[in-house]
Amino acid sequence: MTDSNVYRTLLESTRAIPWRIEWATMQFTYIGPQIEELLGWKQASWLSANDWADRIHEEDRQKTVEFCISQSQQGVDHEADYRALTSDGDYVWIRDVVHVVRRDDGTVEALVGFMFDITERKQAEEKILQLQHELEVLSYRDSLTGVANRRMFDTLYPVEWAKARTSGHPLSLVVIDIDYFKQYNDHYGHVQGDACLRLVAQSLDSAASRSQDLCARLGGEEFVLLLPSTDAATARSLAERCRKLVGQKEIAHARSGVGRLVTISMGVGTIIPGDQDDPSVFLDRIDRRLYQAKSAGRDRICDVEA
Template sequence: MTPDHLNSDATDPGVYRTLLESTRAIPWRIDWATMRFSYIGPQIEDLLGWKQSSWLSANDWAERIHEEDRQKTVDFCISQSQNGVDHEADYRALTSDGDYVWIRDVVHVVRRADGSVDSLVGFMFDITERKQAEDKIVQLQRELEVLSYRDSLTNVANRRMFDTLYPVEWAKARATGEPLSLVVIDIDYFKHYNDHYGHLQGDDCLRRVAQALDAGASRSRDLCARLGGEEFVLLLPATDEAAARNVAERCRKLLAQKEIPHARSGVGRLVTISMGVGTIVPGADDDAHVFLDRVDRRLYHAKSAGRDQVCAAEP
């Protein structure tokens, strides 16, 4: 075949059409003056179900965009086209049977010699599988983020979550003038428990204690977190001193109801907890770390005073 034959075939409109209609991408062209389709590939029927002949104007395109994506997609494409800017848009296109397909529309603005817009030409690509894969990755990332703030053993929040939320709730309490309460908890004689029952049983004990504490701090903004080992903390926003002490006592009762045997406890025959409670309306001169240390000292006072009790005042 000579070069002349090649040039002749390449300029044949039928060759262009065959090439366009053999690709999975869907070619289209809209006349700018009338906003009507002068062409759209027959592949559109296989992808969306709408007849090729039903794509008459830009309105048909807009009406077949998912309603949640429609306005922003149309506004973006019109703005870019009016400014003569080539662009891409991802959106959900509705199928004739009521489902949707993710589309990436790649748009090229064709100009006349004088610079005015003549038409828009482009390709639609089915990116549904890609979007589903991207959504799965985002979902996994969110799950991993949740897990990074969750104690893997007890399934309550971990120290990282407490360290993240505590300064936020502190700042909010200072801004609103609402009281903020902390309850720091330690399982009594837990080392003796582990030595006697073994670490597997000890892990189960930690889980059951965490369940009782999490149930005791029951409001949506309350946080139960494991600080490490056998130590836990309750972060109680908008909670005054009396209410915080009630939460602490409720947690002790819920744990008592579980009746977890502890043959090596120095205060009885069941697993118990000691708790330090503190409440503050943070002022400009108050420090969150100092307050946490104060509540922590109350916990150790409860332990030194005999354990299985709540200390809500300075020793």
């Protein structure tokens, strides 16, 4: 067996797919027969660089072709990951490792390389990214009630504050506290207390129904609604809707000081932030209104300073 036949046998016995393209004609002078098993396209159908480009997934085609041409023109060896189309309409992730063959005068003579099937690796990477995304979502979600948590509120509040200051649109906050919740827990137990928190959270979340609205649990029995582009009248109306929705749940509370059902108290405020305004000061102001509502008898809304 000649040396060339030995080399060909070695190349064609690997899982990697060898190939060569002449730079002047952009024609394949060789591609390994493994290409047919991997992609389904006949070995003889790989005639030119256009056949290679046409068999790249349309979402990857332009950037891959432009990158490879640019690198090759500069005589730079390179690698490219892309989705190659199979003959039956599916795709396989390919890593193309390209070596630029140059003449003595530095001009490009040919491109040679290997195609590797990296589908399993890509699927594993995508699974990891998916899991990372799910963990990130969970890190912003209150595990008990399913609404956003304090971390999410602390992240979005300054963003919405800055947007309101720039746009001149009103920003509203509603801070909510479940009335006599300690007495509820003491009487019914923490399992029932957790169920109560979930029911209240569902009511509040359904009231803040726009995609830009945020319902978050600040901690314990305290919640907040972050309402971008919401004026004072609308915020007050939404707070009243929250109070009614919680009432409609008819959650029994034998130790409440304001009736026999679970109720909520709320502080409400609206601002068009100016350069001198501070988001933490505004939040403190709404907290004070909440405690004014509680001091005034609970099961009510306070939207003005005492």
